[in-house]
Amino acid sequence: MTAATVHAVPVKWDTAAIEAQLHARYPRVLLWWSNLNASWMAMVLRPTSHPVGDELLEAATPAELEQRLAAAGVRPIHPPQSPPVPGTGGMVAGIWSPPTPPPQPQRVAPLPPRRERPERPERPGPPKRPERPRRRGWLARLLDRFTYTGEDWDW
Numbered sequence: 001m002t003a004a005t006v007h008a009v010p011v012k013w014d015t016a017a018i019e020a021q022l023h024a025r026y027p028r029v030l031l032w033w034s035n036l037n038a039s040w041m042a043m044v045l046r047p048t049s050h051p052v053g054d055e056l057l058e059a060a061t062p063a064e065l066e067q068r069l070a071a072a073g074v075r076p077i078h079p080p081q082s083p084p085v086p087g088t089g090g091m092v093a094g095i096w097s098p099p100t101p102p103p104q105p106q107r108v109a110p111l112p113p114r115r116e117r118p119e120r121p122e123r124p125g126p127p128k129r130p131e132r133p134r135r136r137g138w139l140a141r142l143l144d145r146f147t148y149t150g151e152d153w154d155w
Contacts, residue, residue, distance in 0.1 A: 019031060019032065019033060022065070022066075025066075026069060027077060028045075028074075029045075030045070039059060039060055040059045040062055041057065042058075042059075043055070043057075044057065044069070044072050
C-alpha cells in the first residue's frame with residue numbers, strides 16, 4: 001500500500017451499500033472492501049487465453065476503483081446514476097423535491113372459512129402381537145448367575 005492510498009482522516013462508509021452498487025455495475029468482477037489494508041479491492045478474472053491474465057486492483061475510494069477498472073478494460077453493465085428525478089427526494093434545478101409516498105397496498109378479501117371434513121369411522125388396525133419378554137444375550141445370562149447379594153457371592 002502506498003502513501004497515496006492511506007487516508008489522513010478515517011472515512012466511514014456504508015461498505016455494504018457501496019459494494020452492492022459496485023456489484024450491480026460490475027457483475028463479472030469480484031469486488032470487496034478489505035479491512036486489512038482499508039482499501040477497495042477488485043479481482044478481474046479473464047480467460048486463460050487472454051494475454052494479460054487476471055488482475056488484482058486496489059484503490060482507496062470506490063471512484064478510484066471504478067477508474068482502475070476502466071483502465072483495466074472492464075466496462076460497467078449499467079451507466080452511472082442519472083441526476084435525481086422530481087418526486088424521488090433530491091434537488092432538481094435547485095429546488096428540493098420531496099419523495100413521493102409509497103403506494104398503499106390494496107386490501108385483499110379474506111378467504112372463506114375452510115369446510116370441515118367428515119369424520120371417518122375408526123378402522124380396526126392389524127392384530128397386535130402378544131408381548132414377549134425380551135430375550136437376553138448369553139453374556140447377560142452368564143452374569144446373572146454371578147450376582148452379589150450384599151453379604152456373600154451367590155454362585
